[in-house]
Amino acid sequence: MNLISTVAQRVLWAAILLLAVLVLNFSMMHLAPGDVADTIAQSMGGADAEVLEQIRTDYGLDQPFLSQLSNYVGKVLHFDLGYSYFYNQPVTKLIFEKLPATLILVITAQLLALIIGVLLGVYSARNQEGWVSHFVTLFALFGYSAPVFWTGILLLIAFSLKIPLFPVAGMVDVTVEGGAIAKFLDLLRHMVLPVITLASIFIALYSRLCRATMMEVLQTDYIRTAKSKGLSTREIIYKHALKNSLSPVITLAGLQFSAVVSGAVLVETVFSWPGLGTLALQSIIARDTPTILGILFFSALVVIVGNLLTDLALRFVDPRVRGH
Amino acid sequence: MNDLKNDSRSDGLAQNTDTQADLNAGINAEQLTTKARHPAADALGMFLKNRAATVALFFLVLIIITGIVGPMVYKTDPFDMVWAPFSPPGAEGFLLGTDYLGRDILAGILYGTRVSLLVGLSAALMTVFIGVSIGAMAGFFRGWVEEALMRLTEFFQVLPTLLFSMVIVALFGPTLPIITIAIGAVSWPAVARITRSEFLRIRELEYVTASRASGSKNAKLMFKVILPNALPPIIVQAALMVGSAILFEAGLSFLGLTDPNIVSWGQIIGSNRPYILDASYTVTFPGLAIFFTVLCLSLVGDGLNDALNPKLRQR
Amino acid sequence: MSALLSVENLRIELDTRAGVAPVIDDLSFSLNAGETLSFVGESGCGKSMTALAIMGLLPEKIGRVASGSILFNGEDITKASDERLREIRGNDISMIFQEPMTSLNPVFTIGEQVAEVLRRHQKLGRKAAWSTAVELLNSVRIPDAARRAKSYPHQLSGGQRQRVMIAMALACKPRILIADEPTTALDVTIQAQIFDLLEDLQAQTGSAIIMITHDMGVVAEIAERMIVMYAGRMVEHGNVDDVLSRPRHPYTKGLIGCVPHLMATLTDSRPELTEISGIVPGLNEFGQNACLFASRCNLVGQQCVQARPKEKQFENTQLSACWHAESV
Numbered sequence: 001m002n003l004i005s006t007v008a009q010r011v012l013w014a015a016i017l018l019l020a021v022l023v024l025n026f027s028m029m030h031l032a033p034g035d036v037a038d039t040i041a042q043s044m045g046g047a048d049a050e051v052l053e054q055i056r057t058d059y060g061l062d063q064p065f066l067s068q069l070s071n072y073v074g075k076v077l078h079f080d081l082g083y084s085y086f087y088n089q090p091v092t093k094l095i096f097e098k099l100p101a102t103l104i105l106v107i108t109a110q111l112l113a114l115i116i117g118v119l120l121g122v123y124s125a126r127n128q129e130g131w132v133s134h135f136v137t138l139f140a141l142f143g144y145s146a147p148v149f150w151t152g153i154l155l156l157i158a159f160s161l162k163i164p165l166f167p168v169a170g171m172v173d174v175t176v177e178g179g180a181i182a183k184f185l186d187l188l189r190h191m192v193l194p195v196i197t198l199a200s201i202f203i204a205l206y207s208r209l210c211r212a213t214m215m216e217v218l219q220t221d222y223i224r225t226a227k228s229k230g231l232s233t234r235e236i237i238y239k240h241a242l243k244n245s246l247s248p249v250i251t252l253a254g255l256q257f258s259a260v261v262s263g264a265v266l267v268e269t270v271f272s273w274p275g276l277g278t279l280a281l282q283s284i285i286a287r288d289t290p291t292i293l294g295i296l297f298f299s300a301l302v303v304i305v306g307n308l309l310t311d312l313a314l315r316f317v318d319p320r321v322r323g324h
Numbered sequence: 325m326n327d328l329k330n331d332s333r334s335d336g337l338a339q340n341t342d343t344q345a346d347l348n349a350g351i352n353a354e355q356l357t358t359k360a361r362h363p364a365a366d367a368l369g370m371f372l373k374n375r376a377a378t379v380a381l382f383f384l385v386l387i388i389i390t391g392i393v394g395p396m397v398y399k400t401d402p403f404d405m406v407w408a409p410f411s412p413p414g415a416e417g418f419l420l421g422t423d424y425l426g427r428d429i430l431a432g433i434l435y436g437t438r439v440s441l442l443v444g445l446s447a448a449l450m451t452v453f454i455g456v457s458i459g460a461m462a463g464f465f466r467g468w469v470e471e472a473l474m475r476l477t478e479f480f481q482v483l484p485t486l487l488f489s490m491v492i493v494a495l496f497g498p499t500l501p502i503i504t505i506a507i508g509a510v511s512w513p514a515v516a517r518i519t520r521s522e523f524l525r526i527r528e529l530e531y532v533t534a535s536r537a538s539g540s541k542n543a544k545l546m547f548k549v550i551l552p553n554a555l556p557p558i559i560v561q562a563a564l565m566v567g568s569a570i571l572f573e574a575g576l577s578f579l580g581l582t583d584p585n586i587v588s589w590g591q592i593i594g595s596n597r598p599y600i601l602d603a604s605y606t607v608t609f610p611g612l613a614i615f616f617t618v619l620c621l622s623l624v625g626d627g628l629n630d631a632l633n634p635k636l637r638q639r
Numbered sequence: 640m641s642a643l644l645s646v647e648n649l650r651i652e653l654d655t656r657a658g659v660a661p662v663i664d665d666l667s668f669s670l671n672a673g674e675t676l677s678f679v680g681e682s683g684c685g686k687s688m689t690a691l692a693i694m695g696l697l698p699e700k701i702g703r704v705a706s707g708s709i710l711f712n713g714e715d716i717t718k719a720s721d722e723r724l725r726e727i728r729g730n731d732i733s734m735i736f737q738e739p740m741t742s743l744n745p746v747f748t749i750g751e752q753v754a755e756v757l758r759r760h761q762k763l764g765r766k767a768a769w770s771t772a773v774e775l776l777n778s779v780r781i782p783d784a785a786r787r788a789k790s791y792p793h794q795l796s797g798g799q800r801q802r803v804m805i806a807m808a809l810a811c812k813p814r815i816l817i818a819d820e821p822t823t824a825l826d827v828t829i830q831a832q833i834f835d836l837l838e839d840l841q842a843q844t845g846s847a848i849i850m851i852t853h854d855m856g857v858v859a860e861i862a863e864r865m866i867v868m869y870a871g872r873m874v875e876h877g878n879v880d881d882v883l884s885r886p887r888h889p890y891t892k893g894l895i896g897c898v899p900h901l902m903a904t905l906t907d908s909r910p911e912l913t914e915i916s917g918i919v920p921g922l923n924e925f926g927q928n929a930c931l932f933a934s935r936c937n938l939v940g941q942q943c944v945q946a947r948p949k950e951k952q953f954e955n956t957q958l959s960a961c962w963h964a965e966s967v
Contacts, residue, residue: 017478017479020479021479021482021483028491028492028495032496033495034495141619141622141623142615142619144618144622145567145618145619145621145622146611146615146618147571147574147575147578147590147593147611147614147615147618148575149574149575149578149594150607150611150614150615153593153597153600153607153611154607154608154611157600157601157604161600221736221738221742222741222742222743222744222745224696224736225736225742225804225807226744228694228729228733228808229728229729229733229755229759229807230724230725230726230727230728230729230730230759231725231755232725235755235759240744240747243744243746244744255481258481258482258484258485259485261486262484262485262486262487262575263486265484265486265487265490265579266486266578269578270597280487280490281490281579284490284491284494284581285580287494287495292491295487296483296484296487296488299484299487300483302484303481303482303484304482317746319745319791319793320745320746320791320793
């Protein structure tokens, strides 16, 4: 019961946040200098005053701001994000074409970063003078300081251009023949470099935090209790200590979803990954307002869903969050 | 059943385990010798003890001087086509080579230093200003003010930072002030959270209660009593913010969302990206510049953390 | 009869910033099966270090057994392998700690934390371990144990958590139970309940108990023999009745003088409460060839600051490390 009502509250708050995102973005678009009708006309190859007027009526641009806003929100509630005048497609369709690619990238990178980060952190906390520990310290610094697009380009130069191990760009190779397995392997081959690039920042972040919390947890009374029970080192580390070290890492991971999406935009650009980031850059340059709004909406949705999942994971890991 | 806790020996350690007391005794003995020093001197000492941070600070000063003096000394215009495109580093006196338009990479990096540092610093200042104001009010006033401000913070944390500032820059024009605002507008929530938790912690401390009891006004309590004590973690965060603002600016200009009339590190990488097969150095060197600057800033941040965090100081 | 546990000339060293300090300095004692032995002294006197040494849980890297031996059933624990120590811990020798609030793992149910010991040492299966754990929780008087077993530590009061710790420690009916200030963090009313519980359970399991405390009242109530520690050294040793009625060390005398209730019951008069003036020596003073209590002692003489007192055996069970033991 407790869980259900908390989740319900969370979902309601998430919906309010999303609505706020919509309103803010829409207002921002309208505050911006420049005439949308002009942009639309340009994408159609220029127009005279009469056509501009026509465009304004078609797109409802002649109406007062508030009614435009409520129109837009109403349409979004019906899963209609408008029509892209740059791509000549409904925005929803456009986004659903690109969203899976971004999700694959974001989710794989986040999971990989969590797993590797935690393993590195645990290992280096146990062997504080070992080379892995020093590696984690250095990697944490480097991973944080290197611009992600630069890391990506360097990896691209090294492992696709100089040593052609991985494809240079894209997500699938249309010339690959064969069944689902061959297609899947091809996807994996394309994923390696972008995922490593994106994950590297977060591996750095998580391993450093996990190392610090693990070192703290290993000093606690309940670890002493676990030792006094005669448990094996493996049980003490991977059962008693790890579960306690996870919640700060998961909390941090939850706060990073927005950063992961941001990183994905850059990584997609470097590796020509056909996702929302690439679409976002194109539509921003083309000033394709409906598409931009749609992407902002969906990326906020990704972050919010990510936060919700984090909360659930936290409740799973730490009973204290569940309340009394 | 009575216990010795009530007796008048009151060594104050009755609650400690023996182990802790043993360890404390060892530490106390050593601390006696350093007690008399001024706190600022103490902090400086701690900072200098962190050798990496000291070296990083030295290089950071060097980078700042380069940003100011570099373009005055090395007069090549970064937009001029000075030699054949793709001249490798060292050729014809161009230390870092030329790019796809035959522009001098070294000149670009020197001019870019200014932009990166300027945007990094001003965006960090803006971030700290917004974050501290919001966090301080939330932590000080509690109640509905806190609720509302923290909801606002949460809202801004949901916005995908880079996408949002890309849109701002695209809509309002790619000028340095707009870029700075775009970065500041999305980066402040972290600072707000830290400030709020510090305020929440400090406002319950006795000297704050004492000051309140002696009739201090809210403004005095906030800015003269609580804020100075909340500053250490904020300063550390601010140092890290400069680094992340530089990374942020680099990302934006890599994507082409930057003033086309100003050279910046990210922009050199972005514009040379199509030619990495022929001239990888055109992206390597500007990237190194970003990497090295941000690395120095994070090391200095670490050093500040050592110097200003009293909890760590005791370790 | 040979002793269950016999500690011989134990010296434990701890690395501190000021150098190496002997936190246990030449300690010898023995423990017989089923008896209760109490360690008394102020914080920092080395009581807990003794306990941790017996458990093989001295702080890693900074603490070590420098010399001496700890014989459990004739086996020297200080030389045992890690694997062997893990077999002993929680099974033959177990321990409960001072801080029930932090000594249980917050993210596992209490049933799991008890059952875990049974799975480890008694090789019970999941189900059997769980139902035994519930029985154990019941035996430490956790109400509604079957349901409570699924609770997490934060849902329990301090007293209940300490009961869980006791259930955990006694799960395998250990030969020795070390209780390190088990009630210091609890309310006075709860303290009495916990001691009653410990005594009842001791009657059932036949475990010997090493009770570490700074509370003379506890000693009088629960222990048969007692060892008074000061600055890493044993200063007095003997049967509780003997020591309390006629302490042979000025420090013991001082400790007894601090407890009003105890004095009243022992003498039926109301003597003035006394205090021990001065402070415990710092770790850097440990190990000197002198009486470490000298600075706080009103019997102090020339000899006290020149040499470490020899232990004097009295007619009864008492043993005192004081140059002026006869005149105390």
